[in-house]
Amino acid sequence: MTVPRDAIYAQPYSELGDFAFDEKVAEVFPDMINRSVPGYATMVHTIGRLAGRFAQPDSVLYDLGCSLGASTLALKQNNKAPGCSIIGIDSSAAMVERCQAHVDAFRGDTPVHIEQGDILQTKYKPCSVVILNFTLQFIAPEKRQQLLQQISDAMLPGGLLVLSEKVREPETVCDQVLVDLHHDFKRDNGYSELEISQKRAALENVMRLDTLQQHQQRLQETGFSQVQNWYRCFNFTSTFAIK
Ligand SMILES: C[S@@+](CC[C@H](N)C(=O)[O-])C[C@H]1O[C@@H](n2cnc3c(N)ncnc32)[C@H](O)[C@@H]1O
Numbered sequence: 001m002t003v004p005r006d007a008i009y010a011q012p013y014s015e016l017g018d019f020a021f022d023e024k025v026a027e028v029f030p031d032m033i034n035r036s037v038p039g040y041a042t043m044v045h046t047i048g049r050l051a052g053r054f055a056q057p058d059s060v061l062y063d064l065g066c067s068l069g070a071s072t073l074a075l076k077q078n079n080k081a082p083g084c085s086i087i088g089i090d091s092s093a094a095m096v097e098r099c100q101a102h103v104d105a106f107r108g109d110t111p112v113h114i115e116q117g118d119i120l121q122t123k124y125k126p127c128s129v130v131i132l133n134f135t136l137q138f139i140a141p142e143k144r145q146q147l148l149q150q151i152s153d154a155m156l157p158g159g160l161l162v163l164s165e166k167v168r169e170p171e172t173v174c175d176q177v178l179v180d181l182h183h184d185f186k187r188d189n190g191y192s193e194l195e196i197s198q199k200r201a202a203l204e205n206v207m208r209l210d211t212l213q214q215h216q217q218r219l220q221e222t223g224f225s226q227v228q229n230w231y232r233c234f235n236f237t238s239t240f241a242i243k
């Protein structure tokens with residue numbers, strides 16, 4: 001089966017709305033994220049490995065902002081702890097509709113439930129693994145601390161959070177170099193100047209970036225005892241934190 005190619009921003013828009021995880025995006029999402037995020041496949045693969053190491057028996061493994069379930073599937077394929085369940089949550093109806101069928105198509109012993117919901121309004125069950133793979137950047141900045149606190153409060157001692165985020169650098173010259181290198185990465189993957197600039201403008205109001213230091217500090221403030229950045233390419237990062 002061929003993956004539908006992302007051409008959402010290929011034609012000029014007279015009125016460019018805010019980026020949304022709607023039907024159009026859900027349809028091309030695997031192609032979009034692979035051509036937009038350097039190391040996405042490596043991060044998803046490693047999320048599976050980390051989950052396999054940290055999942056505890058009889059606990060929940062959460063994938064928050066699960067989209068089409070790439071990380072959910074990595075949890076399903078790597079969990080060896082008995083009595084666990086995996087819960088994927090996403091607020092986008094278009095994503096959730098496609099996600100359950102995608103995850104069910106693959107073998108794995110741990111039951112998976114995909115729910116449409118707001119991760120800010122979720123009542124979390126005792127959990128040992130929580131994945132936020134490029135989701136926190138779409139949550140309003142003033143609500144990020146509260147969300148991480150809710151997660152931390154539900155997490156078992158020794159539990160694992162993986163937080164992958166696009167970040168900004170406080171130093172503007174370095175930040176610009178990293179942004180330019182990311183745009184080169186997109187060009188190399190076939191995106192045009194128009195596609196790059198229109199997507200950038202569409203994301204401006206909805207994807208607000210923190211620095212890596214802000215993320216690390218917030219994780220410490222919300223009760224994670226160990227915080228370790230394990231991946232970085234340009235402005236794309238992934239960090240794991242242990243409760
Ligand atoms: C970049 S995508 C995540 C990619 C996915 N985690 C993966 O590994 O392929 C961000 C997702 O977060 C979801 N999202 C944004 N705000 C949310 C919220 N408040 N509650 C639940 N999901 C949310 C979006 O609908 C979108 O599917």
Ligand SMILES: O=C(O)C(=O)C[C@]1(C(=O)O)C=C[C@@H](O)C=C1
Binds near residue numbers: 033037166200203
């Ligand atoms: O395309 C970009 O420029 C991005 O910042 C990448 C990014 C992300 O980081 O989540 C933005 C939106 C889409 O979900 C896919 C990828």
